């Protein structure tokens with residue numbers, strides 16, 4: 213018989229399984245049972261609309277058989293089965309290689325991580341078996357095939373016989389060693405406890421012939437003589453799993469471990485979830501749901517590839533793996549499932565979108581999620597901050613997108629870094645801590661809190677003792693602009709022209725000075741040749757000589773963000789160069805102006821502008837000219 217080679221990637225995974233020092237090799241059983249259950253699911257689903265399947269719900273089962281003499285363990289199912297091609301493609305290559313990336317070398321220490329993190333599936337059988345045989349007959353076919361492999365050397369496929377559709381997997385267990393006891397997988401009690409532990413919620417019965425012993429019948433004489441009875445062994449079919457899906461069980465029956473374990477297994481996330489919520493809604497619509505908030509954003513979360521959605525079941529039968537309509541985009545991080553009896557089973561995707569029940573469920577779930585997050589924020593601050601670090605960005609996008617339609621729902625969930633010790637604060641906390649005379653919620657944008665702190669524009673607000681929100685994500689300023697106000701307090705950029713902090717006297721004084729220097733300011737602006745819309749005297753600068761601010765709706769940060777997007781729509785903020793009239797440099801400018809040296813004044817203008825750009829963290833347009841100017845004027 214021809215021996216075929218595994219695909220390179222599969223071979224590496226197999227090698228890792230075979231040499232694994234993974235401490236929970238027992239999970240292989242869970243993986244095989246789960247595959248069997250998936251296969252039955254498929255055939256069961258078919259049976260609802262196709263009479264030729266000829267099986268009722270109660271006929272479906274997974275069987276486990278052990279043979280101590282042959283050292284074999286069998287897992288059988290009467291599911292959909294596999295054709296010859298399917299045996300080839302499904303078992304010759306790893307199905308989920310996409311989610312499975314090897315690091316450069318597959319060191320043994322990585323085993324735990326990798327094996328634990330992904331449902332490694334079928335190949336995990338090679339952690340405990342020296343030989344694996346799969347005999348399968350696909351539903352609708354009259355032929356059966358046998359797939360055999362002793363590991364990395366390859367596999368072979370040949371024709372075989374099987375009475376009906378389904379799959380039978382036989383593991384020839386490895387020999388026991390000093391460190392590993394594989395014989396335990398031949399032990400009924402061990403198997404039973406493993407099924408309970410890992411596969412209890414599997415919806416089809418996992419059955420096994422279990423050997424029990426009982427007192428043998430005694431003769432009357434022996435009875436009278438008070439002889440102890442002999443014991444005899446007998447076999448009994450036992451269903452090892454309780455079959456009730458976890459989400460249909462009573463909350464009181466379930467432990468924290470149950471919820472966490474279910475999550476890891478179902479959503480392939482090795483990190484324990486931050487929070488979960490088990491919902492039993494008796495009203496209209498009636499549904500059970502299990503929602504999880506992950507602790508970390510999946511690696512593709514902030515990309516187009518990420519697909520939101522909850523698993524959707526109709527009375528225990530999976531109808532869709534990722535039903536996106538159940539979650540708004542801003543809660544796309546939520547994982548979980550919904551099971552409702554009110555949904556029709558053979559509902560199509562298109563119909564689902566218009567389903568009133570589904571919409572009602574989505575609405576009710578949204579309320580729950582929002583409520584849970586608010587509760588977490590109130591009662592478990594540290595946890596919430598962890599959540600915020602992982603998914604806060606998504607909520608801020610939520611405020612900004614759809615023309616701000618959802619801002620009211622989300623605003624109380626937002627956090628920003630505060631100028632106070634760089635702590636995260638909510639808008640409510642900010643407003644509550646506002647001083648009586650404070651009119652605005654101040655914010656400043658920049659790359660990082662450290663960079664923002666150094667911006668000359670923040671000086672006046674900070675020196676006045678007001679807290680500033682530091683906006684460091686691209687979307688922040690857009691979100692804040694969408695909000696406009698929070699609890700009647702307007703948001704105000706520290707770069708805005710009227711911060712509400714200047715005294716009337718100071719304003720007057722500057723205005724007078726500005727009139728006095730009008731010619732010079734105009735000459736400076738002219739020298740900058742349209743790069744700034746005007747040059748003014750600053751109300752906000754204290755120690756710095758210049759800064760760059762903007763007029764109108766678009767700030768420098770927004771300009772940066774929008775222009776970095778891969779579209780043709782470029783925008784530019786209306787820039788204003790602000791000069792500090794109290795700075796020594798201003799006196800120098802006045803002197804140059806008085807001397808009538810227009811050329812020199814123009815050079816100063818360029819230098820000051822370049823300086824302001826640098827402070828903002830923006831590139832200067834002509835570094836060579838800048839450098840030459842410095843040399844010249846020094």
Ligand code: ADP
Nearest residue numbers: 247248251293294302307308332333334335379
């Ligand atoms: P996964 O289950 O994550 O897809 P596996 O390596 O466990 O990966 O299985 C690969 C594929 O082999 C499955 O997707 C399924 O199509 C098929 N398969 C495995 N076991 C069975 C089975 N008992 N019956 C039918 N198909 C199966």
